[in-house]
Amino acid sequence: MxxxxxxxxxxxxxxxxxxxxxxxxxxxxxxxxxxxxxxxxxxxxxxxxxxxxxxxxxxxxxxxxxxxxxxxxxxxxxxxxxxxxxxxxxxxxxxxxxxxxxxxxxxxxxxxxxxxxxxxxxxxxxxxxxxxxxxxxxxxxxxxxxxxxxxxxxxxxxxxxxxxxxxxxxxxxxxxxxxxxxxxxxxxxxxxxxxxxxxxxxxxxxxxxxxxxxxxxxxxxxxxxxxxxxxxxxxxxxxxxxxxxxxxxxxxxxxxxxxxxxxxxxxxxxxxxxPPTQKLIGLILQDRGVLRGHQVVHTAHGTGEITSGSFSPTLNQSIALARVPKEVAIGDSVQVAIRDKMLTAKVVKYPFARNGKVVVHS
Amino acid sequence: MNIPSELKYTPSHEWIRVEADGSITIGITQHAQELLGDMVYVEAPAVGRSLNAGEECAVVESVKAAADVYAPVSGTVTAINSALDSSPEAINSAPYDAWIFKMQPADANAVNALLDAAAYQAVVDSEAH
Known part of the structure; x- marks a missing residue:
């Protein structure tokens, strides 16, 4: 083509x-x-x-x-x-x-x-x-x-x-x-x-x-x-x-x-x-690694999925958007399955950065 | 394309340097880092781990994608480059200096079967088509 x-x-x-x-x-x-x-x-x-x-x-x-x-x-x-x-x-x-x-x-x-x-x-x-x-x-x-x-x-x-x-x-x-x-x-x-x-x-x-x-x-x-x-x-x-x-x-x-x-x-x-049963939240990876789309997110309220993930050059950490059960709250700690490991990520309210500045902190 | 003639290569884009003591040092090639783009994370194998030739044993992640690194021959991991923890971008700026791990091959002759620079150049050329 x-x-x-x-x-x-x-x-x-x-x-x-x-x-x-x-x-x-x-x-x-x-x-x-x-x-x-x-x-x-x-x-x-x-x-x-x-x-x-x-x-x-x-x-x-x-x-x-x-x-x-x-x-x-x-x-x-x-x-x-x-x-x-x-x-x-x-x-x-x-x-x-x-x-x-x-x-x-x-x-x-x-x-x-x-x-x-x-x-x-x-x-x-x-x-x-x-x-x-x-x-x-x-x-x-x-x-x-x-x-x-x-x-x-x-x-x-x-x-x-x-x-x-x-x-x-x-x-x-x-x-x-x-x-x-x-x-x-x-x-x-x-x-x-x-x-x-x-x-x-x-x-x-x-x-x-x-x-x-x-x-x-x-x-x-x-x-x-x-x-x-x-x-x-x-x-x-x-x-x-x-x-x-x-x-x-x-x-x-x-x-x-x-x-x-x-x-x-x-x-x-x-x-x-x-009515929605899930919601989109931000994640900041606390461990070393890179969040990617389709990785499974394990929360206290059931599982969710990363929809977009990458390395954030402004935060110098990996960040993601993820769809998770609506009971998950800002500040919660969740586990993300990356290859054979479970890594810890923190739930945040996005955006992560705007106008040259980091606007959320882990 | 920078493909040093003193190194050995694999079709999966690892380079291998044979050291004086018979151990080998492994990294990824100039071509591989160009394909992946800005490197942000390297996961090296555990020192002491025993590997079979072709086994997935490390991961390099760029902003864009994650890629597996394979053991070029069978043997045991003897060292990892922990400097890459804080500066994975060294793989982009100096791919043949930014080694990922070292191995002691189980069979010293196994490295002779790996690609030389000319054969690896042919692999890269064939991918361009």
């Missing part, structure tokens, strides 16, 4: 990237040391090619009403132009089809960004639902758009240097909102726990902009560091921390699911009928 390439493929190779098959995409996992790249983002800034993610525009007079039924979070919270909302999109049985960001642009235009691996299935689901509830809605995806994330304490200043005119437009942009700049779409969002922007732009312009950022001293960061940064920030990864078989209330997503308003949405009845 031929791997799909982003418009920055040649740029990655020229910068010495180690390329891997990431869900059918030929993507940079690192450009040298993944740990150095991680620290680079926490301490300064770095840029990520996330062009494999998909932009979907929904246009029509009934788009807000449609999204109120489609998404588990409530788009009635969105009134300011460019404001974003994180949401899950659920199956009727409550399983998670995908997690996404939805931007309110105009009353007849919402923009959604979905995961790469789920994009085709997401769009098929959106169209099937629209056929029933909003047949006049226009749903258009934009595989021709590239996306570059610039993240870290100095990220915004570097983007302002690289992109004349962007400072005036984005300096007052509040977190989790976006603004259009010509053919570019600049969002103050990210997946690292640091400040910064995610910038959508035409594919043909992406290598030039990437090159300008590099000239300004912004280092490229691979998907390896992206994963440890998001894990430290306590952000879920679709396919690991939740998927179609997982109740989102057992995946740390309760804060994004509006069960209070009378509004109905796909999956709501199933969530109300199936």
């Amino acid at each position: 031929t791997l799909k390439q982003t418009p920055l493929n040649a740029a990655h190779r020229a910068m010495g990237a180690k390329m891997v098959d990431f869900g059918g995409w030929d993507m940079p996992v690192n450009y040298g040391s993944q740990i150095d790249e991680h620290h680079q983002v926490r301490n300064d800034c770095g840029m990520f090619d996330v062009s494999h993610m998909r932009v979907v525009d929904m246009r029509g007079n009934d788009v807000r009403t449609f999204l109120q039924g489609l998404l588990a979070n409530n788009v009635s919270k969105l009134h300011l132009t460019g404001k974003a909302l994180y949401s899950a999109m659920l199956r009727p049985d409550g399983g998670v089809i995908d997690d996404l960001i939805v931007y309110f642009m105009r009353e007849d235009w919402f923009r959604i960004v979905v995961n790469a691996g789920t994009a085709d299935k997401d769009i098929a689901w959106m169209r099937a639902q629209a056929a029933i509830h909003a047949p006049k809605l226009d749903i258009t995806d934009h595989p021709e758009l590239a996306m570059i994330a610039v993240q870290g304490p100095n990220a915004r200043a570097k983007v302002w240097e690289a992109l004349p005119g962007s400072q005036a437009l984005t300096e007052s942009l509040i977190p989790f909102s976006a603004v259009e700049m010509g053919e570019m779409f600049i969002a103050r969002t990210g997946y690292t726990g640091e400040d910064g922007f995610e910038i959508m732009l035409p594919a043909k312009a992406a290598p030039f902009f990437w090159g300008i950022l590099a000239e300004k001293g912004v280092k490229p960061i691979g998907l390896g560091a992206r994963d440890t940064l998001r894990l430290e920030a306590g952000m879920n990864l679709y396919g690991q921390d939740m998927d179609e078989t997982v109740n989102p209330l057992e995946a740390g997503l309760a804060w994004t699911i509006d069960l209070i308003s009378p509004r109905d949405f796909v999956g709501k009845a199933a969530l109300l009928a199936n």
